[in-house]
Amino acid sequence: MRITDTLKFSLSTFRGSPARTFLMLLAMSIGVTSVVALTALGEGARRYVTDEFSSLGTSLLIVIPGRTETTGGSPSLFIGETPRDLTLDDARALLRYSSIRQVAPLNIGSAPVSWKQREREAPVIGTTAEFLTIRHWEMAQGSFLPAGDPESAGSVCVIGQNIRNELFGASSALGEWIRIGDRRFRVIGVLQSAGRSIGIDSQDLVIIPVASAQALFNTSSLFRIFVEAKDRDELSRVEALVIKTIKERHQGEEDITVVSQNAVLATFDKIFRALTLTVAGIASVSLAVAGVLIMNVMLVSVSQRTPEIGLLKALGAPDRQILVLFLTEAAMLSLFGALIGLILGELGIWVMILLYPSFPLTAPIWAVVSAVSVALLTGLVFGALPARRAAKLEPVQALSRR
Amino acid sequence: MIQLDHIERVFQVGDQKVHALHDVGLKVERGEYLSIMGPSGSGKSTLLNIIGLLDRPSDGQYFLDDKDVSLLTEKEQAKTRREKIGFVFQFFHLVPRLTAAENVELPLVLAGMMPGERKQKVSEVLQAMGIGDRMHHRPEQLSGGQRQRVAIARATIMQPTVILADEPTGNLDRASGKEVVEILERLVDNGLTLVVVTHDPELGQRAKRQIKMVDGSIVSDTLRSV
Structure with a gap:
């Protein structure tokens, strides 16, 4: 089967059940939207803080009197010793x-x-x-x-x-x-x-x-x-x-303490980066949920389309072909969902920029790329079980079901 | 062309073993018109499924064009089904979301044929079936007879050597049933091998060669005296 025909066939299944397709797209796009929008927020906070510090000058050292250090030893030693x-x-x-x-x-x-x-x-x-x-x-x-x-x-x-x-x-x-x-x-x-x-x-x-x-x-x-x-x-x-x-x-x-602007900056940078990653991690839970939904709906779809699968086998489609068809369906759903999610996410960011112009908001490229690839991956992983089930159907039994 | 030797088919139903087929031997030559009759549960559909490579025998040998097909891999069997065998089902088995033309096109799509070539063939076959004007209708917009004609068009588009029909008129009224049978018989005139499974004696007796099955065995194999 040619690739374009495989894609077309999957598209025809979306036409065949628009409500089901819409729900799957919705779930996937919500997941991707939340990853994109939340990482943009985290990244924005990080950039905001680092910009603040950079405005102070990054080649700056601040000398503070007194030593911030805890040392052991008898306290009596320090009596009368002021910095x-x-x-x-x-x-x-x-x-x-x-x-x-x-x-x-x-x-x-x-x-x-x-x-x-x-x-x-x-x-x-x-x-x-x-x-x-x-x-x-x-x-x-x-x-x-x-x-x-x-x-x-x-x-x-x-x-x-x-x-x-x-x-x-x-x-x-x-x-x-x-x-x-x-x-x-x-x-x-x-x-x-x-x-x-x-x-x-x-x-x-x-x-x-x-x-x-x-x-x-x-x-x-x-x-x-x-x-x-x-x-x-x-x-x-x-x-x-x-x-x-x-x-x-x-x-x-x-008896002095020297604080470098860079050290403070690096610390904040690290904290906010970790925060962004955490938020991205939490958001990607919704991607996993979308994956489970895809699996569920695909399983229903396999049992609804059992006669069709039997027919395809009778017409000479090998097991692998059936597997590819169902995986293509899952992959296309998650990709479309991810693209819609990206558009919604960017739209959300755009709205937030309108509301808070001074806050530097952009979804980091790594978040966009990983959201889309994680979406695709969950689609394939969670689509694998239904697709395997479809491929393994016995043609005689599949055809006898009406 | 089709040669079955000592075919056994045993199903496991719960604890019990059910012998759907028992020591079935059959030889069908190219161009034959054969009907398999028998009460329900006699194993006639199972036999058809085995001939159609949809089912594997538990024991015995099956030669299709002198090749032992029980030794083929799943993929090779699929290829054989695609190229040599056409199915016609009682319940048509058209894909509801696809148009008549798209349904007929399916085997060509699975075979990986170029789209331009496909369109040509599809419209030729549908014209030959007398439903060229229904090409872009969905199955639900077609009558039973028309649906079965679409199914026959689909079964013949790959120019197979054998057509296997399981109760092809079982779901049709008499008039359209007769039309469908005539179309199938025209295929025989063109040199195709036709195997029809039915429990309708009227349909079964039209075939030149008639096989009766009871309890998984062939009990009679007669040629119609013309």
Whole structure:
């Protein structure tokens, strides 16, 4: 029997029982739709989170004072031993390496910010000019903190959009003097409202030179040091360098923690990938259910079409031919079902994109390919038993059934 | 052409063994017109099924065109059925979802013939059966006589050497039954071998050679005196 005739014959059986065909297609397409749509969601969540982190810069290291490590030993040993503070000099010491592009010290605190009669509490960040490029922020108006000696405590500040709106309303903020805590600063720039940002919302920030912040909060220590490596691939080498340098400066005490953006990113990536796989696994249960349905309906079909099978045998169809006919039927049903499922799934994704435009949704290719091939496979596996049963029918008995 | 030697067919029904055929020997030459008659349960249908390779004898030998077909594999038997044997059934056995033409085409499709060639043959055979205008009707849109003619067209389209008919008129009224018998007899005139199983004496006596079966054995084998 020619392949085209085999396909045509299977098609004729679908015409022969449209309701049965529709139900099988429905079951299969629901399975494939759920795999495609759910993996798209999982994958979307993963991409959303990794994009968030990437926006922070992937060649970034963050130096945190204190060592996050549990060590054994007698507690009395640690009495009187506080971790040394990170200082501006520590930050500056890192700059001498060629593999480090830039360094931004960071100090953070909260202070009342006021202009004329308006006042509000706002997070205040002390940093240097480099912070702008490290965080990939952009200016809406004016300029960021001037580059120069981090030790010089200039009386200038950059404010976020929300602060600008709340303090100044419709009037211009640039060049105005605002009061932060007990000091006065001139506004030299307004931050662009960043699309996304993890951690502190840049729109509520007030940014002043790091030395001014140290004076304002009366401290000589830093909250963080941001280190950007020149080359992403050298990140681990730079990390070792940072630890070694600061250890030397801290009398041989390794009392800092260095967090690399990549490590965090990789962890999240892994978590979400596992999540997507889990969801795909759960969704593919519905594929298996569809397979069972196909088997059930095919078994009914075999017993309904017993006389026809007997006839085909009498007309000279070998057992193998009958097997192929029924397997073709199962395969075509699952393939058509899978294709309908793909279309429905993509349609669902499209609707979700319309509802949540900022969420990056696409069904990953591996999910599409595996959903279709799993559908085909279940069709064949679950179609095998009915097909074998049909092939093994005794022609005389098959013909005598009416 | 057909030679059966000491054919036995035993069915296991529960604990009991039923001898459907017992020591049956038969020789049929090419072009013969043969009827097998007998009461129901006499084994005449079983004999026909064995001749048609739908059933295998429990014992004995069956030569078709001097070849021992009981030694053939399942696949080879199917091929032999396809090429040498045409079946006509009491209940027509047309595939309900296919048109008359598609039903007739089935053996050619199974044989893997090219579509262009098939169409030609199908319409020729249906014309010859006098139902060319019914080609694209489904079985349910055809009368009993027409259905049986479609079935005969299907049985003859591969130009087999033998036609096996099991009660071909059993489900038809007298008029269309007569038509069907005449069509079958025309096939004999064209050189085909025809074996008809029936318990209708009127039909059976039309055959040149008449075999009577009782309890799984052939009890008489007579030639009609013309």
